[in-house]
Amino acid sequence: MSHPHPELTAPGPLADGGVRVIPLGGLGEIGRNMAVVEHLGKLLVIDCGVLFPEEHHPGVDLILPDFGPIEDRLDDVVAIVLTHGHEDHIGAVPYLLRLKNDIPLVGSQLTLALVEAKLKEHRITPLTLGVHEGQREVLGPFDCEFIAVNHSIPDALAVFVRTSGGTILHTGDFKMDQIPLDDRITDLRAFARIGEEGVDLFMVDSTNADVPGFTTPEREISPAIERVFHTARRRIIVACFSSHVHRVQQVLDAAEESGRKVAMVGRSMLRNMGIAAELGYLKVPDGVLVDLGLLTRLPDDQQVLICTGSQGEPMAALSRMANRDHKIDVGEGDTVLLASSLIPGNENAVYRVIDGLTRLGATVVHKGNALVHVSGHASAGELLYCYNILRPRNVMPVHGEWRHLVANGHLAVQTGVPRERVMLAEDGVVVDLVDGVARIAGAVDCGYVYVDGMLVGATDETMLKDRRILRDEGFVTVIVVRDASSGAIAAGPEIQTRGFAEGQEAFERVRPRLVTALEEAQANGVIDSYQLQQVIRRTVGSFVGSTLRRRPMIIPVVIDA
CATH class of the missing domain: 3.10.20.580 (Ubiquitin-like (UB roll))
Incomplete structure (x- = not known):
C-alpha cells in the first residue's frame, strides 16, 4: 500500500488526459469531507463539509477544509456534488460560495433543501441542480451517474464519475442495510453494472472498516425504543443528531403508540425536521407533534422531547439540562434516551452529560446499555462485498481516521487489489490516475481553517x-x-x-x-x-x-x- 511521506513535494503537471484527485479534508479525520477531481483543466468538487472542534480548539466554532489549493481556480470548478445532507459533507458550502457564489450545487432533493436553508442564513442564493438515483448529468468533462445508497439520513447518493481519462466511484457515506426504514436500499445492481464497465478508482467510506461483520439494520433498534416508551414513568427526553430523520420517525411512531405528545427543541432540529416533513421524508402522525409550551402543560407521563446534544456539545439543549441551565428541569423518574453513537473525540463530553443527568435522578439509556442506535456506515463484511462486486483497479480509502483508512486498505488487498494500487493518502496528498494506474504524485499545502466568531482563517x-x-x-x-x-x-x-x-x-x-x-x-x-x-x-x-x-x-x- 502506498503511504504518504512528509518529504512529498508539490505535484508536477497532470499528464495529458489524466485525472487528478486532491483530498482537502476527510482523510485522517471524521469530518471536513472534501475531494477535488481535476480533468482537462476543469475541477469537480465532491462534498464540502465541516469538522467540529475538540477541547484542544478553544474558542473555535467550526473547522473548514483548506480552499487554498483551488482558490485561484474557482472559475474552473464546474460543480459541487453533495452526496448527502450531513454537516460533515455540506457544512462548509457557504464558506466556499462566499468566494464564488455561482458555482452550481448538485445533489438530491433533501440534501439541497438542507443546504439551501443553511445558505439562506448566509444570504446566499445558490444555483442548484436536483438529481436522483439512476440519473446521469454531464458537468463539463465529467459524466456523473448517481446511485442510491442508504445511510443515517435519507436521499444519500454515491457518484460514478466517467471521464476520458478513467472512471471514479465515490461512495459518500453508506451502508448496506437490506431492510431500511424507508425501503431504499443501496443499489448493488448498479454497483455490479459499473463494476462490469470498470472502476479505475474506488473512493470508499472507511468509518467502520475496522468493525467486523455487518452493520445492524435500523429496524432492529425499534424494540429497544419501544421498550423505553413502555417502561418510562415520567417524561422521555430523546437526544439525537438533528439530521437523523429515521431516528426521529421511530420516536414519533413510538410516541403515537404510547399515547404521548412530542415537542422538538433546538433550532437545527426544528429546521431540519421541518424540511424533512415538508418534503415527505418524515411522516408525522396526526396530533402527536406539539410546541414546547403546550407540551410542558401536559402530565409528565405524556411528554416526549426530542433535542440536540447527543455528542455532549456544551451549548446544546441536553448539556444545558444536565447543568440545570435549561427551562426543562430533569429530575427523578425522567428517562433520557441517547439515540446516537459516539463520534471519536467526544467520549468524555458525552459521559459528563450522562453523569450529570444520572445525578439529577434520570435513567439514561444509551448505546452502552441498550441497542438504541446503529451506525450509518458499512462494516468490514459489507465493504468486502463491494470490493468483490466492483473489482476496482485502484482503491483510495476516504472518510476516516488513520486506523480506519489502513483497515480499509487491508480489506481491498484481501479481495485481490494489488497492494501498490491502494492509495493510503491524507489531506493534501495528490493522487493521479493515468492509463488506469493510480499513483501518489505529490502534495499541496492543506491545513485547518478555523471559523472563530465572525472571522474565517484568522485564527492559527x-x-x-x-x-x-x-x-x-x-x-x-x-x-x-x-x-x-x-x-x-x-x-x-x-x-x-x-x-x-x-x-x-x-x-x-x-x-x-x-x-x-x-x-x-x-x-x-x-x-x-x-x-x-x-x-x-x-x-x-x-x-x-x-x-x-x-x-x-x-x-x-x-x-x-
Whole structure:
C-alpha cells in the first residue's frame, strides 16, 4: 500500500488526459469531507463539509477544509456534488460560495433543501441542480451517474464519475442495510453494472472498516425504543443528531403508540425536521407533534422531547439540562434516551452529560446499555462485498481516521487489489490516475481553517496554543516602570496573577530575583524594552516552572516614565 511521506513535494503537471484527485479534508479525520477531481483543466468538487472542534480548539466554532489549493481556480470548478445532507459533507458550502457564489450545487432533493436553508442564513442564493438515483448529468468533462445508497439520513447518493481519462466511484457515506426504514436500499445492481464497465478508482467510506461483520439494520433498534416508551414513568427526553430523520420517525411512531405528545427543541432540529416533513421524508402522525409550551402543560407521563446534544456539545439543549441551565428541569423518574453513537473525540463530553443527568435522578439509556442506535456506515463484511462486486483497479480509502483508512486498505488487498494500487493518502496528498494506474504524485499545502466568531482563517495554531496556556496554566503579568532618562527601575516590579491556586504571596519570592536580574541587565548595557521583557519572562518562567510546576503565559510590561 502506498503511504504518504512528509518529504512529498508539490505535484508536477497532470499528464495529458489524466485525472487528478486532491483530498482537502476527510482523510485522517471524521469530518471536513472534501475531494477535488481535476480533468482537462476543469475541477469537480465532491462534498464540502465541516469538522467540529475538540477541547484542544478553544474558542473555535467550526473547522473548514483548506480552499487554498483551488482558490485561484474557482472559475474552473464546474460543480459541487453533495452526496448527502450531513454537516460533515455540506457544512462548509457557504464558506466556499462566499468566494464564488455561482458555482452550481448538485445533489438530491433533501440534501439541497438542507443546504439551501443553511445558505439562506448566509444570504446566499445558490444555483442548484436536483438529481436522483439512476440519473446521469454531464458537468463539463465529467459524466456523473448517481446511485442510491442508504445511510443515517435519507436521499444519500454515491457518484460514478466517467471521464476520458478513467472512471471514479465515490461512495459518500453508506451502508448496506437490506431492510431500511424507508425501503431504499443501496443499489448493488448498479454497483455490479459499473463494476462490469470498470472502476479505475474506488473512493470508499472507511468509518467502520475496522468493525467486523455487518452493520445492524435500523429496524432492529425499534424494540429497544419501544421498550423505553413502555417502561418510562415520567417524561422521555430523546437526544439525537438533528439530521437523523429515521431516528426521529421511530420516536414519533413510538410516541403515537404510547399515547404521548412530542415537542422538538433546538433550532437545527426544528429546521431540519421541518424540511424533512415538508418534503415527505418524515411522516408525522396526526396530533402527536406539539410546541414546547403546550407540551410542558401536559402530565409528565405524556411528554416526549426530542433535542440536540447527543455528542455532549456544551451549548446544546441536553448539556444545558444536565447543568440545570435549561427551562426543562430533569429530575427523578425522567428517562433520557441517547439515540446516537459516539463520534471519536467526544467520549468524555458525552459521559459528563450522562453523569450529570444520572445525578439529577434520570435513567439514561444509551448505546452502552441498550441497542438504541446503529451506525450509518458499512462494516468490514459489507465493504468486502463491494470490493468483490466492483473489482476496482485502484482503491483510495476516504472518510476516516488513520486506523480506519489502513483497515480499509487491508480489506481491498484481501479481495485481490494489488497492494501498490491502494492509495493510503491524507489531506493534501495528490493522487493521479493515468492509463488506469493510480499513483501518489505529490502534495499541496492543506491545513485547518478555523471559523472563530465572525472571522474565517484568522485564527492559527499559535493563537490556539496561547488560549490553551491561558485555560490550563493561567497567566502572570509583571509591570516595571523605568526612569526614561537614567534607565533605572523607578517602580515595581508589580506582579499580578490569574488562574493559580497559590495565593499572591507565593510570587513574592520571585520579586528579589527580578530586581537582581534587571539590575544585572542594566549593568550589562541592556536598555532595549524588548530585551528587558525577555529578561523578565525568563526569570519568572524559571521560578514558576521549578517551584510551582506550571508553565503559564507571562506578560511583561516595561513602561518608561
